[in-house]
Amino acid sequence: NAGVTQTPKFRILKIGQSMTLQCAQDMNHNYMYWYRQDPGMGLKLIYYSVGAGITDKGEVPNGYNVSRSTTEDFPLRLELAAPSQTSVYFCASSSNWFGQHFGDGTRLSIL
Amino acid sequence: DQQVKQNSPSLSVQEGRISILNCDYTNSMFDYFLWYKKYPAEGPTFLISISSIKDKNEDGRFTVFLNKSAKHLSLHIVPSQPGDSAVYFCAASAQGAQKLVFGQGTRLTINP
Numbered sequence: 001n002a003g004v005t006q007t008p009k010f011r012i013l014k015i016g017q018s019m020t021l022q023c024a025q026d027m028n029h030n031y032m033y034w035y036r037q038d039p040g041m042g043l044k045l046i047y048y049s050v051g052a053g054i055t056d057k058g059e060v061p062n063g064y065n066v067s068r069s070t071t072e073d074f075p076l077r078l079e080l081a082a083p084s085q086t087s088v089y090f091c092a093s094s095s096n097w098f099g100q101h102f103g104d105g106t107r108l109s110i111l
Numbered sequence: 112d113q114q115v116k117q118n119s120p121s122l123s124v125q126e127g128r129i130s131i132l133n134c135d136y137t138n139s140m141f142d143y144f145l146w147y148k149k150y151p152a153e154g155p156t157f158l159i160s161i162s163s164i165k166d167k168n169e170d171g172r173f174t175v176f177l178n179k180s181a182k183h184l185s186l187h188i189v190p191s192q193p194g195d196s197a198v199y200f201c202a203a204s205a206q207g208a209q210k211l212v213f214g215q216g217t218r219l220t221i222n223p
Contacts, residue, residue, distance in 0.1 A: 041216075042115070042216055043213040048209070050209060059212075090154050100211065101157075102154030104153050105152075
């Protein structure tokens with residue numbers, strides 16, 4: 001059982017570049033979430049989705065975009081990468097809002 | 112504004128002893144609380160939760176206590192084992208919010 005799969009695991013970007021962090025889940029969960037974790041900090045919610053076609057902003061959405069065209073996939077888009085977006089990004093999914101299953105993260109450095 | 116706070120960045124405990132991790136919150140609308148455990152290079156995994164209608168929930172070696180009047184919860188691990196060494200996150204949610212607010216985490220080290 002794959003659970004929540006995030007790709008890539010590591011990435012280095014130059015300032016101003018764009019990229020998409022991929023997240024896929026095979027548990028048929030309606031709820032999906034994107035978090036970022038900065039050193040010594042907790043997880044901050046970027047965006048979340050309660051079902052295909054429905055997305056909403058979290059605590060720190062600026063500089064990011066999401067889409068949810070299928071139940072399985074919830075990609076996170078960085079349009080103009082900035083050094084402040086250097087972080088570890090976690091995707092999570094759940095059948096309800098609290099029992100979240102997390103992927104192993106994408107470590108992103110922007111130089 | 113940090114609504115969920117874990118004021119101890121790290122904690123070191125002897126194997127076999129009790130580990131107590133603490134969490135404070137400020138939002139009185141929070142009514143569901145969770146603890147997650149995270150190993151390096153992995154995502155957090157759910158450990159235990161508690162609803163605000165309870166003041167204690169137990170699962171094997173793990174017990175969570177909730178003090179609503181003090182807006183404080185704690186996680187007790189008894190007895191502590193080397194495999195418990197990890198970062199522990201406290202999280203909270205308000206009814207209907209459909210999302211969690213996480214604390215900063217506490218790194219627990221169990222010494223043999």
